[in-house]
């Protein structure tokens with residue numbers, strides 16, 4: 001064992017490492033992992049940091065980066081949605097202030113910027129959305145109980161995708177439901193339910209689980225009611241250095257990567273011609289990848305839902321196969337009327 005590097009023995013489990021040119025910094029020097037400072041980002045980054053340390057044999061230090069999405073009080077839709085949580089971390093990477101960054105994959109814009117490597121997509125957490133409602137109620141129980149007292153359930157979310165699917169669900173049942181635009185961190189959002197301001201909020205299960213707050217979920221919303229955002233529940237590990245990326249590839253989960261590539265290809269193809277809310281979920285059934293896509297209007301009046309399934313081999317062409325599945329489903333959705341939901345994109 002190398003006395004200079006107490007983690008040296010870890011490297012023996014990854015014989016590839018010895019053949020690579022060296023990642024940035026001396027072997028005993030910590031790798032700098034950039035993270036947002038929200039509780040969720042810190043939890044995710046801490047989990048990934050331990051894994052990075054294990055596969056690189058190096059200590060990892062967290063470097064807090066403040067993003068515009070964290071400080072602005074504007075509605076996300078107003079700021080421009082995609083990228084607000086991500087660009088400050090990417091700037092820090094490109095300027096060499098950090099060695100790697102961890103993002104929630106669903107916050108990652110579909111366009112891949114020059115100079116950044118998507119080094120790893122670790123195994124996905126629960127992809128479902130979750131309801132946190134008063135009195136431990138499910139959505140169905142909640143609207144029924146409140147119908148009895150003559151008012152609509154007030155459900156908070158800042159997401160056009162969730163709003164569209166909540167409204168479509170209520171319309172299909174003929175029940176009254178009022179969606180209320182909210183934003184803020186997990187504490188703030190759940191706080192609206194605790195204070196009685198709202199009857200329920202919808203959040204990502206993965207985020208709640210990573211914060212150790214999964215027990216507060218009163219219903220897991222399956223894809224029949226609510227298809228999640230492309231990439232929901234998955235993380236992205238980005239870096240700029242090819243040798244470091246090769247080491248971090250040990251954290252990659254290929255079935256997860258193929259699934260999120262399919263979801264994001266669908267999103268990218270629809271983004272080009274459609275400003276409507278988009279949901280996508282790819283799931284594995286044996287060696288087949290099944291991709292479900294939803295495009296709708298936020299009022300829930302129109303909700304297009306289609307599925308594409310393809311056999312997928314997890315070889316060097318897996319990402320291209322997955323992307324083709326996503327593009328093909330997007331084309332069919334546009335054919336079937338997603339084009340009719342198109343609006344002028346104003347950015």
Ligand SMILES: NCc1[nH]cc(CCC(=O)O)c1CC(=O)O
Nearest residue numbers: 104107203204206207232233234
């Ligand atoms: N938009 C913010 C965001 N980005 C990722 C997550 C949750 C974790 C994940 O989906 O991986 C959340 C919070 C939420 O939607 O409740």
